[in-house]
Amino acid sequence: MTTEAEARPGRRLGSIIALACLMLVLVGIMVMIIWPRVVQTAVSPIGGPFTLTTQTGEKLSDADLQGKPFAIFFGFTRCPEVCPTTLWETTEALKSLGPDADKLRVLFVSVDPTRDTPEFMARYLQSFDKHITGLTGTEAEIADVGKEYRIYYEKVPTEDGDYTMNHTASIFLMDAQGQFAGTISYGEDMATRLQKLRRLIGTAT
Structure with missing residues (x-):
């Protein structure tokens, strides 16, 4: 039978993995939102004032x-x-x-x-x-x-x-x-x- 002390490290590891997954998801969302704007800014349009x-x-x-x-x-x-x-x-x-x-x-x-x-x-x-x-x-x-x-x-x-x-x-x-x-x-x-x-x-x- 697993004791509370033995189960605690497993739960901690699971929390760390879950937090890491959540951070990856958030980073992915941020990339999808921000990257197109970065690309659009980096590629200057043709034409302008003269x-x-x-x-x-x-x-x-x-x-x-x-x-x-x-x-x-x-x-x-x-x-x-x-x-x-x-x-x-x-x-x-x-x-x-x-x-x-x-x-x-x-x-x-x-x-x-x-x-x-x-x-x-x-x-x-x-x-x-x-x-x-x-x-x-x-x-x-x-x-x-x-x-x-x-x-x-x-x-x-x-x-x-x-x-x-x-x-x-x-x-x-x-x-x-x-x-x-x-x-x-x-x-x-x-x-x-x-x-x-x-x-x-x-x-x-």
Whole structure:
């Protein structure tokens, strides 16, 4: 027959095990509640506040875009292939959208602001759709908006003593609330491009 003294250590061990199990359950619950918030905070969103200068010399900020979706692309006017191709394909897509193109803003942000003055961008963009707005600014302003959109760009010296720019080639799609809605990749087929733009236009208020 087990005495009270003999049973006491067993009960104590059982209590310790039960307490440990309860703590594990509580820790698990806390992880399920807190971890998604930690992940969301750690992964910075694409897009954010900015104020830049248009090709007409006016200031344009993210606040001016509220309520209207927009597509934003980073490049430079002396780009030999990617930028003019992307702008031409975007021009063709806007033509295909017809009157619905008025529900969309398209922004072309220069990553070469030293050479891409508003006046120079105005002449360059005459070859493309009127819905495309050129944006430039100081080196610091472009660096800030580049960080907001998590893009890559760098100046690369050329053999003739000049330079070119390497940069992210995707178009970022932002909904009417200024939230990231997807991308259009360089060289993506026109049918897919139009499908994405029409879906984006559907967010307009």
